[in-house]
Amino acid sequence: MREITKEEAIAYAEINNILENIGKEYCQKIPKSIVDFIKNNALKSNAIDMTKEDINISILAKQILCYLNLEYWSTETEKQELIKQYTKNQEKINEQYDITKIFETKKPKKYQQNAEETHLAVKQTWLQKILSKIKRIR
Numbered sequence: 001m002r003e004i005t006k007e008e009a010i011a012y013a014e015i016n017n018i019l020e021n022i023g024k025e026y027c028q029k030i031p032k033s034i035v036d037f038i039k040n041n042a043l044k045s046n047a048i049d050m051t052k053e054d055i056n057i058s059i060l061a062k063q064i065l066c067y068l069n070l071e072y073w074s075t076e077t078e079k080q081e082l083i084k085q086y087t088k089n090q091e092k093i094n095e096q097y098d099i100t101k102i103f104e105t106k107k108p109k110k111y112q113q114n115a116e117e118t119h120l121a122v123k124q125t126w127l128q129k130i131l132s133k134i135k136r137i138r
Contacts, residue, residue, distance in 0.1 A: 004041045011060035013042035018057075018065070029072040 004012075016038050019027050027035060057065075070082050095101075 006043070007058070007060060009041060009043035011058050011064060012038045013044070014057045014061040015064050015068075016042040018061075026073060030068060 019030075019035065019038070066082075066086075070079060070086075074082060
């Protein structure tokens with residue numbers, strides 16, 4: 001079994017602290033092996049002040065809470081709604097970080113447009129030169 005990282009230990013401490021404060025009915029729905037794993041791997045010195053209205057926890061702790069909610073605390077209809085929402089969120093992330101879109105640049109189009117404008121400007125100067133020569137001949 002691999003060793004737990006400090007980030008994971010902090011997340012487990014945050015989850016453990018939350019589980020201690022949310023009520024027994026929620027903790028009883030989670031298998032004892034998972035609760036024991038969280039307690040045994042939690043960083044001992046990392047306590048959360050649960051009296052605050054806004055509690056900041058790590059992203060990993062949020063992910064674990066989402067998993068616990070989906071697997072153990074949600075009804076079947078809630079699970080379906082959560083899965084739909086998670087899928088939609090993942091699609092947004094995939095779209096936002098689509099590799100083909102990341103490397104697609106608009107500079108060539110701008111360059112092409114600038115090249116066309118330059119070409120037109122060169123044509124105009126040629127035309128202007130010819131016209132000015134014709135005017136001189138008259």
